[in-house]
Amino acid sequence: xxxxxxxxxxxxxxxxxxxxxxxxxxxxxxxxxxxxxxxxxxxxxxxxxxxxxxxxxxxxxxxxxxxxxxxxxxxxxxxxxxxxxxxxxxxxxxxxxxxxxxxxxxxxxxxxxxxxxxxxxxxxxxxxxxxxxxxxxxxxxxxxxxxxxxxxxxxxxxxxxxxxxxxxxxxxxxxxxxxxxxxxxxxxxxxxxxxxxxxxxxxxxxxxxxxxxxxxxxxxxxxxxxxxxxxxxxxxxxxxxxxxxxxxxxxxxxxxxxxxxxxxxxxxxxxxxxxxxxxxxxxxxxxxxxxxxxxxxxxxxxxxxxxxxxxxxxxxxxxxxxxxxxxxxxxxxxxxxxxxxxxxxxxxxxxxxxxxxxxxxxxxxxxxxxxxxxxxxxxxxxxxxxxxxxxxxxxxxxxxxxxxxxxxxxxxxxxxxxxxxxxxxxx
Amino acid sequence: xxxxxxxxxxxxxxxxxxxxxxxxxxxxxxxxxxxxxxxxxxxxxxxxxxxxxxxxxxxxxxxxxxxxxxxxxxxxxxxxxxxxxxxxxxxxxxxxxxxxxxxxxxxxxxxxxxxxxxxxxxxxxxxxxxxxxxxxxxxxxxxxxxxxxxxxxxxxxxxxxxxxxxxxxxxxxxxxxxxxxxxxxxxxxxxxxxxxxxxxxxxxxxxxxxxxxxxxxxxxxxxxxxxxxxxxxxxxxxxxxxxxxxxxxxxxxxxxxxxxxxxxxxxxxxxxxxxxxxxxxxxxxxxxxxxxxxxxxxxxxxxxxxxxxxxxxxxxxxxxxxxxxxxxxxxxxxxxxxxxxxxxxxxxxxxxxxxxxxxxxxxxxxxxxxxxxxxxxxxxxxxxxxxxxxxxxxxxxxxxxxxxxxxxxxxxxxxxxxxxxxxxxxxxxxxxxx
Numbered sequence: 001x002x003x004x005x006x007x008x009x010x011x012x013x014x015x016x017x018x019x020x021x022x023x024x025x026x027x028x029x030x031x032x033x034x035x036x037x038x039x040x041x042x043x044x045x046x047x048x049x050x051x052x053x054x055x056x057x058x059x060x061x062x063x064x065x066x067x068x069x070x071x072x073x074x075x076x077x078x079x080x081x082x083x084x085x086x087x088x089x090x091x092x093x094x095x096x097x098x099x100x101x102x103x104x105x106x107x108x109x110x111x112x113x114x115x116x117x118x119x120x121x122x123x124x125x126x127x128x129x130x131x132x133x134x135x136x137x138x139x140x141x142x143x144x145x146x147x148x149x150x151x152x153x154x155x156x157x158x159x160x161x162x163x164x165x166x167x168x169x170x171x172x173x174x175x176x177x178x179x180x181x182x183x184x185x186x187x188x189x190x191x192x193x194x195x196x197x198x199x200x201x202x203x204x205x206x207x208x209x210x211x212x213x214x215x216x217x218x219x220x221x222x223x224x225x226x227x228x229x230x231x232x233x234x235x236x237x238x239x240x241x242x243x244x245x246x247x248x249x250x251x252x253x254x255x256x257x258x259x260x261x262x263x264x265x266x267x268x269x270x271x272x273x274x275x276x277x278x279x280x281x282x283x284x285x286x287x288x289x290x291x292x293x294x295x296x297x298x299x300x301x302x303x304x305x306x307x308x309x310x311x312x313x314x315x316x317x318x319x320x321x322x323x324x325x326x327x328x329x330x331x332x333x334x335x336x337x338x339x340x341x342x343x344x345x346x347x348x349x350x351x352x353x354x355x356x357x358x359x360x361x362x363x364x365x366x367x368x369x370x371x372x373x374x375x376x377x378x379x380x381x382x383x384x385x386x387x388x389x390x391x392x393x394x395x396x397x398x399x400x401x402x403x404x405x406x407x408x409x410x411x412x413x414x415x416x417x418x419x420x421x422x423x424x425x426x427x
Numbered sequence: 428x429x430x431x432x433x434x435x436x437x438x439x440x441x442x443x444x445x446x447x448x449x450x451x452x453x454x455x456x457x458x459x460x461x462x463x464x465x466x467x468x469x470x471x472x473x474x475x476x477x478x479x480x481x482x483x484x485x486x487x488x489x490x491x492x493x494x495x496x497x498x499x500x501x502x503x504x505x506x507x508x509x510x511x512x513x514x515x516x517x518x519x520x521x522x523x524x525x526x527x528x529x530x531x532x533x534x535x536x537x538x539x540x541x542x543x544x545x546x547x548x549x550x551x552x553x554x555x556x557x558x559x560x561x562x563x564x565x566x567x568x569x570x571x572x573x574x575x576x577x578x579x580x581x582x583x584x585x586x587x588x589x590x591x592x593x594x595x596x597x598x599x600x601x602x603x604x605x606x607x608x609x610x611x612x613x614x615x616x617x618x619x620x621x622x623x624x625x626x627x628x629x630x631x632x633x634x635x636x637x638x639x640x641x642x643x644x645x646x647x648x649x650x651x652x653x654x655x656x657x658x659x660x661x662x663x664x665x666x667x668x669x670x671x672x673x674x675x676x677x678x679x680x681x682x683x684x685x686x687x688x689x690x691x692x693x694x695x696x697x698x699x700x701x702x703x704x705x706x707x708x709x710x711x712x713x714x715x716x717x718x719x720x721x722x723x724x725x726x727x728x729x730x731x732x733x734x735x736x737x738x739x740x741x742x743x744x745x746x747x748x749x750x751x752x753x754x755x756x757x758x759x760x761x762x763x764x765x766x767x768x769x770x771x772x773x774x775x776x777x778x779x780x781x782x783x784x785x786x787x788x789x790x791x792x793x794x795x796x797x798x799x800x801x802x803x804x805x806x807x808x809x810x811x812x813x814x815x816x817x818x819x820x821x822x823x824x825x826x827x828x829x830x831x832x833x834x835x836x837x838x839x840x841x842x843x844x845x846x847x848x849x850x851x852x853x854x855x856x857x858x859x860x861x
């Protein structure tokens with residue numbers, strides 16, 4: 001058994017890496033003195049994987065929107081009852097979630113770590129779908145869909161994605177629609193499972209105060225597949241550079257309008273260290289231009305146009321990349337115009353080098369704060385684990401980033417023609 | 428005075444003078460230290476809006492950092508220190524909180540001295556506000572009134588949360604607990620820079636203040652903090668905070684419907700537990716709540732979600748200090764009666780002692796894991812001790828678990844008889860309005 005050890009001495013952290021012969025990768029980050037142990041298994045399969053050629057087949061299989069999330073719910077159902085109940089008996093909290101590009105299963109516990117670990121590995125390797133179970137789940141997920149329909153934050157986000165993309169499936173709601181999930185049956189679920197849940201398409205992260213040799217031995221013994229990985233051909237529609245729409249609006253029962261705006265990236269580097277560089281550069285720019293220490297934020301806040309919940313982010317994947325920012329505002333259009341003015345000003349005058357250095361220093365501290373929490377480490381680690389990089393690479397990239405790098409990215413990211421604007425207004 | 432031989436996550440009081448108590452919580456596993464300052468006040472209508480707006484006005488500027496931009500730049504200079512402030516409500520008490528989390532001295536050049544700088548930062552913000560004509564700067568006060576009014580109005584934006592807090596309020600209409608922690612728009616109108624500054628001065632003089640230091644603090648840093656705190660001018664008489672009235676007889680269950688434009692209705696049931704937080708049966712209540720709505724093991728998860736598919740979520744919230752419990756779920760409005768009946772049936776079952784070994788064991792472990800996990804977050808550790816202090820109990824994480832382990836099924840039967848339905852709050856679509 002070969003276990004690779006990577007030490008990050010300046011921040012006192014170590015990463016252990018092991019690869020099973022099936023291609024399954026397991027990572028471990030020790031956190032001495034912590035009570036809680038956190039484990040997540042993730043599949044490189046999310047809401048965007050709606051068309052594929054299954055291993056051994058020739059034709060394209062198209063599946064209903066929301067199926068990855070549906071499968072996530074149903075994977076807990078087992079012949080001898082719900083796996084969540086078994087986690088409960090072992091005193092752990094189990095959960096799962098589906099994103100655009102991943103499905104993750106996780107538990108946290110303070111005791112009986114080995115039993116919990118075995119149970120999680122078993123849960124993801126033993127599907128048991130029944131007609132009856134699928135039908136009840138449709139009712140539950142219908143309620144989940146309705147809950148999101150009333151959620152203005154959720155709606156403003158998916159409307160924004162719909163404005164950004166003409167064809168890319170990232171624009172469709174992760175949970176699907178009431179119509180799309182009605183088409184799901186156990187046969188389609190098995191087909192998706194068999195295609196995407198091969199260990200070579202999965203990874204695992206463990207964080208906590210644990211003996212690593214024992215841990216990897218346990219993992220090794222509990223993976224039941226030994227064959228090489230079949231190739232999954234994912235089919236994505238061609239996405240033009242242009243936006244689908246510049247503006248999108250919806251009305252909901254809220255007191256103040258809510259908006260999101262952002263830029264569709266024409267440069268999409270979804271993997272490797274270059275993707276981290278792009279992500280870090282855009283995120284530093286967002287902090288400098290829109291962060292709480294920025295002039296723009298403080299002016300807009302002082303005028304009552306935005307509040308202190310103002311947030312921004314940058315997401316990138318092999319198939320999409322965009323920045324997004326937004327908050328409640330009594331006048332989203334004025335805020336949009338002010339953002340455009342500010343970007344225009346920066347284009348000619350540049351950014352302040354002192355701000356750049358100060359924000360880089362702040363990012364270092366925030367990274368160390370993040371390493372305090374086993375939950376956050378787990379989440380951040382798995383969110384990049386299929387990108388051929390790891391979470392600790394970010395720190396190095398942040399340190400190596402120069403003012404010239406970010407100004408170059410500024411000029412090729414913040415392009416006005418690529419900016420979409422989504423607003424939810426009160427009824 | 429300063430004990431360093433404490434076990435991990437244990438608290439010790441290191442100073443108590445002039446109504447300012449300083450606590451130290453030892454923990455060396457974190458990369459960060461935290462400093463938390465709590466200013467306590469009774470929850471009453473006349474002062475609630477003053478307390479709610481005060482921290483955000485202080486955050487607009489102090490003598491050293493006269494604008495919020497200067498303040499946020501300083502936080503970035505402090506290696507991206509995490510800073511949070513706000514006014515919360517625990518029972519019938521309002522607490523103005525300031526919390527800073529900064530990386531331990533071991534990760535930065537020693538000369539930088541982040542502990543002193545972070546404490547100074549808090550001290551300046553809270554005690555050296557920017558003044559204009561000897562009161563708060565009018566522009567800042569007016570802007571913050573505007574922001575707060577919008578936040579009060581935007582409660583409706585989060586429907587799940589709104590359905591719960593509205594139920595709590597409707598239950599306690601006429602009691603102080605009814606008052607919203609952010610105050611009210613009418614009361615906000617009466618605030619100006621002059622009366623707010625006067626209020627602030629009297630609060631700093633008379634309010635009980637607690638300071639929590641969590642992490643690794645060297646003795647000289649503690650001395651520095653204590654000496655600065657001793658310079659705060661305090662009055663001779665401190666405000667007293669009365670505990671809330673908990674026991675209440677219910678003559679008739681209140682039924683309240685609210686109609687808005689929504690797809691999914693929210694059913695919230697408000698109960699009086701009649702159990703004070705310092706009573707032994709409080710630990711029984713924790714277990715009771717875990718069995719009923721705790722996690723995937725709970726009776727309601729199984730019966731309202733898994734068996735019948737009525738809801739995606741069903742949850743409960745305990746208000747420890749006022750002895751209240753709200754159960755809330757999102758359903759189709761046509762399933763209101765059916766869901767109500769299932770919830771009440773599960774509670775009736777508990778009165779009869781219908782609690783399986785699986786439910787009992789899982790519920791117990793759920794609390795054990797949850798309680799032990801609190802020790803992995805400095806924010807949670809501090810919050811745990813704040814709650815202990817308000818409840819007047821001296822539990823540690825371990826003693827909470829010990830006490831809950833002693834609870835038997837029979838105790839839950841007795842306990843369940845004291846839990847009484849008070850209010851049914853139904854948030855539903857306008858289409859259902861007659």
